Every structure is written in structure tokens, then in C-alpha cells.
Amino acid sequence: xxxxxxxxxxxxxxxxxxxxxxxxxxxxxxxxxxxxxxxxxxxxxxxxxxxxxxxxxxxxxxxxxxxxxxxxxxxxxxxxxxxxxxxxxxxxxxxxxxxxxxxxxxxxxxxxxxxxxxxxxxxxxx
Numbered sequence: 001x002x003x004x005x006x007x008x009x010x011x012x013x014x015x016x017x018x019x020x021x022x023x024x025x026x027x028x029x030x031x032x033x034x035x036x037x038x039x040x041x042x043x044x045x046x047x048x049x050x051x052x053x054x055x056x057x058x059x060x061x062x063x064x065x066x067x068x069x070x071x072x073x074x075x076x077x078x079x080x081x082x083x084x085x086x087x088x089x090x091x092x093x094x095x096x097x098x099x100x101x102x103x104x105x106x107x108x109x110x111x112x113x114x115x116x117x118x119x120x121x122x123x124x125x126x
Contacts, residue, residue, distance in 0.1 A: 002074050002125045004062040004118050007110075009041040011058035018050035029110065031090055031103055041110070062121075063100075063112040071109045074125050075102070096124035 009029075012019065016035040024030050029041040039058060040046065046055060066074065076083070078096035083104065092101040095113070098121040103110040113121050 002064065002066075002070075002111075002122060004064055004111075004113070004122055006059055006115065007041060007061045007063045007112060009039050009058050009061075010043050010046060011056050012038045012040060012046065012048070012053065014038075014048050014050040014053035014055075018048045018053060022046055022048055029103060031101070031112075033090075039112075060115050061112045062115045062118040063110060066109045066111055068107060068109070071102075075109075075111065078125060096121060098124060 012022075013036055019032065019036065019038050024040065024046070025043055028043040031039045031041070033039060039061070048055070075095055079093065081091075081093045083102070084091055088103065088105045090101060090103055092099070094100070095102075095111075098113055098117045100111060100113040100117075100121065103112070
């Protein structure tokens with residue numbers, strides 16, 4: 001069974017130009033949900049060139065890192081939409097009927113879903 005854990009990060013809402021130019025850390029995973037909205041995993045703090053930016057700790061997502069084999073075994077059979085070919089890529093849609101996101105890179109994928117759906121997604125990915 002796929003174990004889902006709270007994925008901690010920073011939620012950053014700022015001008016798109018400020019997000020584009022932000023000095024994200026080397027290990028940070030920056031997921032742009034919209035042009036002015038990012039969820040940043042593995043970032044402790046960030047200094048943006050936007051005095052009106054909103055930066056807050058985010059714990060509303062659960063998920064986990066998957067290998068390509070895990071993705072093929074646990075997730076792909078439960079989606080009805082094509083995965084993007086280019087990597088890295090953020091893809092989102094229903095997985096087993098649950099709203100979720102995939103951060104696809106070469107060799108591994110971050111599966112995210114709202115914490116409120118954690119139990120439902122875990123049960124459906126059995």
C-alpha cells in the first residue's frame with residue numbers, strides 16, 4: 001500500500017516576475033500552481049522582490065516520492081488522462097477519482113493530494 005505523508009513546504013503568492021526571479025535553494029522543488037502561486041517543497045525561507053508577497057507554511061498536502069516503477073504500478077492504472085512527455089512537468093487531475101497533482105521528473109515523481117482526501121486516495125490506490 002502506498003503510504004502518504006504530510007508534505008511540508010511554503011505557499012508563496014507573489015507577482016509572477018518575483019517568483020520567476022526568486023533565489024530558490026538548490027534542493028527546492030517549486031510547483032507553480034498558477035503564474036502567481038507556488039508551493040515550494042524543501043525551502044525554509046525565501047526572500048522575494050515583491051513587498052506584497054504572501055509567504056506561509058503549508059501543510060495542506062499529503063503525498064510521497066515515487067519511482068518510475070511505483071508510478072506505473074500504483075498511479076497510472078488509476079488515471080484517465082495522459083501524462084506529459086516532457087520532464088519536469090506538473091500535471092493535475094483526478095487520480096482514482098481524487099483530485100491530485102504529480103510533479104514528474106526523470107526517475108521520480110512527487111504525488112500530492114489535499115490532506116482532506118488522504119484516506120480516500122490511499123484506499124483507492126490499493
